[in-house]
Amino acid sequence: MDKPYVIGIDVGGTNTVIGIVDKRGQILRSGSIKTAVHAEVNDYLDDLSKLINEIVAETTTKDQIKGIGVGAPNGNYFSGSIEFAPNLRWKGIIPFARLLEEKVGIPVALTNDANAAAIGEMTYGAARGMKDFIVITLGTGVGSGIVVNGQLVYGHDGFAGELGHVIMRRNNGRLCGCGRTGCLETYASATGVARTAREYLELRPDMPSQLRSIPAETITSKDVFDAAMTGDEMAKEIFRFTGKILGEAFADFVAFSSPEAIILFGGLAKAGDLIMKPVQETMESNLLAIFKNKVKLLFSELKESDAAVLGASALGWEVK
Template sequence: MDKPYAIGVDVGGTNTVVGIVDKRGQILINGSIKTAKHTEVENYLDELTKLIDELISKITTKDQIKGIGAGTPNGNYFTGSIEFAPNLPWKGVIPFAQMLEDRTGIPVALTNDANAAAIGEMTYGAARGMKDFIVITLGTGVGSGIVVNGQMVYGNDGFAGELGHTIVRRENGRVCGCGRHGCLEAYASATGLARTAREILEKRPDAKTILRDIPAEEITSKDVFDAAMEGDEIAKEIFEYTGKILGESFADFVAFSSPEAIILFGGLSKAGDLIMDPIRKSMEENLLPIFQNKVKLLFSELKESDAAVLGASALGWEVR
């Protein structure tokens, strides 16, 4: 008989969240531990294993679990390792999947957060039934998970899908966290949008906006969203500029893999039509004619608070 449950583990820099999920994408039980307090990965994994065992024992038995899927920063599907993750307390290459599998006795697969989101959308969300789509995660950074022919694109080394680090402004581009210039992430992440806000406020000292009530260095994407919802014209313009840049990049992504849909996931996607309308306009204006009016732009259908765990759990179904 098919095993009815998978476990999702979302490893974040602060917290690690675990959920047991059924085939319809219902999270039956969940729990969390603090990632950051463990400077030794061994101690962290011991506590994580204890939590997993407890959650299982409350609703089922271990032999009913198909697999564990983990979404982690810098997670490599091929090696099962976390490789040089700047925001985690453990340095170098951590053979995370093997170490967790040794402790739990359950097979473990691992990938990065954005790929987990894409597998989640395909299994339970907006991409059900689709064979070709791209998930773009708009958070502190810009990530992506690409699916072609119904399969995740991992590439030759497991690191494919770094679309946040394709170049959208080749001349005088903003410095990106990766050290290069002009990356999409430097414009379209939540921090990129806040940076656009500061640039516009500085360049146009006469423009009236309620954003001036906030010290420039403290403006967040949430502040810009709130201002736009109150009808602030400058705040709307900031979203339009962000959407314009995303649409330009999306047109190039379409020329690559001609997806059925591009799905927005994560913080900035909560802005809804504020961000989607300018993306759609800009993407269509920039598409090669054969691709125009074909590509769906969608929002994630995974419930915000559960999305990361659901995405990770979806990988648990695929474990060998």
């Protein structure tokens, strides 16, 4: 029997969002629960399975659901476990897919959030019809999903594709949440942009900027974007610096997998040309000659509020 629906679940550090999705990528019904209020994973799964049962009952029946796809921090596709996720309250290794499947009686597949975004782009978004591409998620950190020959690259242990943790600055690099220094995400994430702003304000005391009217420790990437949109030179310079580092990284990523496209997803992608122009220029000037003018830089075509759920749901079509 052809089952027409899947469920997508995006497990975030603060909220968990779920949706029932049809084959065209339409979210028919959605709901959310707070992730962070549950100290015990079993209490969280009780609330989650209750919500799943409610939205299924409002839309269809369980025998019409092909599977559940879950995108989660440090989600391991091979084991179905969330492993040592720094921004979740449940520590260690959580056999998430098995536990949820036991509670709701629907097959569950799990991967990490950036891989879910890549699957979503391939199934419903900017990468439809592509077999080789990279999705870069620019949010609080920098995540990536790498697709080669139509297959997500998982590596031997399920954790391949941590491109946010390639080291961009070997000397005096910024300290990263992973414990190392100089990682791409310390420069090219939303938090990285805010760090750059604080550095510029300190190192360039003579340069005027409306960012000086904001307490330095509260500056966000949105503040920098808003200032840049009014023509603030320092803010525009911060985006040029960020785009330059991203472009350098992309030139290296291309050498690894020769993608047809690199797709930018997440809050920072909203900066549009402010970030895309320096990324494009720097990437092209650093590419090997054989790759020049071959790689498209695209923005995600998934609506941001739906993207994580759609990405996770795409995994639901593949469950056995």
